[in-house]
Amino acid sequence: MVGRPFKGEGEKRAKCTEEERVDWSNLDMNILELIADQLTIDIADYIRFHGVCKTWHAVNHHGLTHPPQLPWLLMRCDYDINRLIFYSFSDETFHSIRPPTNDEHIIGSCDGWLVLDHKTSRFLSLLNPLTGAHIHLPALPSYLINIEDYYLSILKIAISSNPSMYDHDCIIVIISTLNDALFSIRLREDGLWTLLDDRSKYHDVTYFKGNLYTVDEIAQVFIFNSFFEKVAIDGPQRETNNLLWQFAELSNELIVLRNILIENSVDHAMENLTILTTERIDILKLNMKGLVPSLEEAKSIGNHILFLGVNSRSISCPISQYPHGKHDTIYIHHVYIMDDDKEQDIYCRHGIYDLENASFMPTPHNGFERICTGMLPMWFTPSLF
Numbered sequence: 261m262v263g264r265p266f267k268g269e270g271e272k273r274a275k276c277t278e279e280e281r282v283d284w285s286n287l288d289m290n291i292l293e294l295i296a297d298q299l300t301i302d303i304a305d306y307i308r309f310h311g312v313c314k315t316w317h318a319v320n321h322h323g324l325t326h327p328p329q330l331p332w333l334l335m336r337c338d339y340d341i342n343r344l345i346f347y348s349f350s351d352e353t354f355h356s357i358r359p360p361t362n363d364e365h366i367i368g369s370c371d372g373w374l375v376l377d378h379k380t381s382r383f384l385s386l387l388n389p390l391t392g393a394h395i396h397l398p399a400l401p402s403y404l405i406n407i408e409d410y411y412l413s414i415l416k417i418a419i420s421s422n423p424s425m426y427d428h429d430c431i432i433v434i435i436s437t438l439n440d441a442l443f444s445i446r447l448r449e450d451g452l453w454t455l456l457d458d459r460s461k462y463h464d465v466t467y468f469k470g471n472l473y474t475v476d477e478i479a480q481v482f483i484f485n486s487f488f489e490k491v492a493i494d495g496p497q498r499e500t501n502n503l504l505w506q507f508a509e510l511s512n513e514l515i516v517l518r519n520i521l522i523e524n525s526v527d528h529a530m531e532n533l534t535i536l537t538t539e540r541i542d543i544l545k546l547n548m549k550g551l552v553p554s555l556e557e558a559k560s561i562g563n564h565i566l567f568l569g570v571n572s573r574s575i576s577c578p579i580s581q582y583p584h585g586k587h588d589t590i591y592i593h594h595v596y597i598m599d600d601d602k603e604q605d606i607y608c609r610h611g612i613y614d615l616e617n618a619s620f621m622p623t624p625h626n627g628f629e630r631i632c633t634g635m636l637p638m639w640f641t642p643s644l645f
Contacts, residue, residue, distance in 0.1 A: 285313040292319045303329055303390065303642040304351055330582055331567045331575045331639045333593070333610075334374075337366065344389060346640065349582060357389045367636075369572035370417045372643030377413060386423055391644055395423050397432070397445065398452055404436045404443075413437055415571060418465045418472065422645060423447055433472060435462045442474065444488070456488055463505040466573065468514045473546075475505045475516055481546070481555060493546070493553040508566055508574035516555060517568065517590075518542040538620055541590060541613055560615055566590040572638035588615040593637055610637075 296309060296319045309316060332346040332355070343356040344366075364385065368375035373386040384397040400413060415435040423430045430447040433456065441458035442465065460476035467473075472484040482490040504519040522539040543558040565585045567575040570593065579587045590613040612621045 285315045287315075289319070292316060295319075303644065304348060304353075304355065329642045330577055331641050334366070334369065334638050334640045336637070348642075349584075352584070359389065360387065360392065360394055366638075367571065368414050368417045369569075369638045369640045370419050371422075371573060372641045372645070373419065373423065374640065375414060375417055386419075388424075388643065389640075390642060393424050395447070397447075398450070400436070400443075401453060404438050415440065415462075416465050416573075418467050418573070420467045420470075420472070424645070431472075433465050433467075435465055440477075456484075457490065464507045466507040466509075466514075468507075468509060473507060473514065475507060477503070477505070479503075479505050479516065479518065479544075479555075481516060483553070493555060506568055506574055508568070508576055510561055510564055510566070510576045514546040515558065515561075516544040516546065517566075517574075518544065519568070519592075538592060538611070538613055540618055541615065543615070560588045561590075563587045567639045568592050569637075569639045571636055572640065575639055575641055586614070589613065590615065593639075 330349040332348050335345045335347055337344050342358055344359055346355045346357065348355055364376035364378050366374050367377045373388055376385045376387055382399045384400065386395040386397065404413060413436070415437045418433045420431040421428055431444060432447060433442060433444045435442060439458060440461035442456035442462060443453045444456045445453050460480065462474050462476050465472070465474045474482045481493040483493065484490050502521040504521060506517045506519065508515050508517060518541065519538055520540045522537060543561060544555040545558045547554050547556050563579045564576050564587065565579055565582060568590055579585055592613055593610045614621065
């Protein structure tokens with residue numbers, strides 16, 4: 261039998277509990293900053309820290325480094341709750357982050373920054389969704405903007421250095437979707453985008469060890485010097501349909517991936533669709549040791565995994581970072597555009613390519629997702645800087 265409390269004991273206990281309760285939102289800001297600076301091993305901890313209350317959300321991170329993070333897949337923007345939905349490969353969970361505004365479309369990703377395109381003004385900006393840092397850029401030239409496909413205005417973007425740092429130059433280079441040309445801007449100095457080169461149809465662009473590299477539709481790789489003069493690198497110059505060329509940085513080396521696509525029929529709930537899917541991926545390494553730089557065939561990516569996307573920078577990670585992964589595998593998401601008489605639909609499909617067996621496997625998210633939010637799924641490197 262449980263005894264009943266004496267008269268007044270319950271009120272006394274409740275009063276003591278109320279007096280002893282700690283209001284964590286009133287912690288000293290210096291203490292909160294010290295806590296935040298320790299949350300660098302898994303960035304998801306930093307996000308949970310910011311979600312405690314408004315006071316904790318306002319705390320800035322002052323740490324200098326954090327270990328390399330597995331990429332997140334930005335799945336979609338849930339406009340009903342105004343949240344970006346990410347899937348984290350580190351803890352295999354979904355995270356939602358509130359964007360600063362719902363007036364902008366997300367059109368790309370690079371080095372921990374999302375590229376935003378304002379719906380009405382058409383000005384571009386860079387957003388770090390974890391820290392809230394938001395850097396505004398000039399609008400693209402009007403002739404590069406496709407009114408119908410505004411969320412496809414940029415194919416790829418490369419950033420020379422951290423755009424939030426003011427003590428050094430930051431150059432941003434993009435590939436326009438409409439003409440596959442290169443445009444550049446020097447952050448905080450240029451008011452307009454400058455046409456860099458439109459003599460080739462470019463597939464990818466990246467900064468590697470301080471130099472700008474590009475690859476075009478015939479696998480011609482170029483290095484641009486500080487004056488933006490380009491020098492060609494010998495490679496397998498072949499113009500073939502259904503080929504996609506992409507860069508990736510691997511063990512301090514730059515590689516080029518040849519993604520060979522084939523037509524496949526996919527059963528969809530509404531209809532039978534013919535789409536392009538990966539048949540084989542070849543690896544070429546950039547050799548800078550000889551008198552003439554060249555591209556050489558490679559058989560594997562070793563104990564690494566790669567994450568390749570459509571409008572985001574490719575990301576490589578040691579397999580030790582992802583125990584559930586397998587060496588020599590490439591995580592891909594394809595995007596397909598389907599037209600009918602009434603409207604244009606965009607679909608996305610995810611998969612894992614095994615280099616050793618030359619096979620393509622589905623991921624846990626695999627499916628034929630219809631994209632109706634004006635945003636393509638993309639890889640995102642979580643960063644606090």
